[in-house]
């Protein structure tokens with residue numbers, strides 16, 4: 655039986671920042687990065703180009719510097735915004751858009767069970783072609799985003815005949831247009 659999605663509405667709409675605005679982001683290790691917004695785009699437009707179904711208008715901020723030392727893009731829940739900079743790869747943009755889509759929908763029990771089932775199939779921290787593609791083990795959000803966007807992770811899921819099941823248990827998120 656399909657579970658019904660629940661949209662988690664935590665905050666009123668976050669006002670959009672504009673070109674030229676600056677703000678800072680604190681990383682997990684406590685360091686702060688100060689960034690300036692060079693360009694603002696509606697993330698819905700970008701999502702459509704990728705075939706993804708983002709159902710609310712949120713900003714994609716293009717910054718003068720990378721939003722994080724450890725990643726070259728981000729979805730920030732507090733701002734309900736995507737953060738990119740000139741060096742952000744397309745795969746990262748896709749990944750962060752999936753976060754924007756999935757983050758505010760309640761994870762179903764079925765998906766949790768599936769995640770727990772496959773979490774330990776793969777060893778931790780394996781690298782392939784210079785990429786640590788088992789980012790998905792960190793939490794269910796990374797699992798969803800990598801499952802929809804990471805070519806290596808998708809190929810591993812397919813090798814293990816798990817990809818169709820992944821799509822089935824995440825279907826309620828309505829990721830594709």
Ligand SMILES: [Zn+2]
Nearest residue numbers: 749753796799
């Ligand atoms: Zn992520």
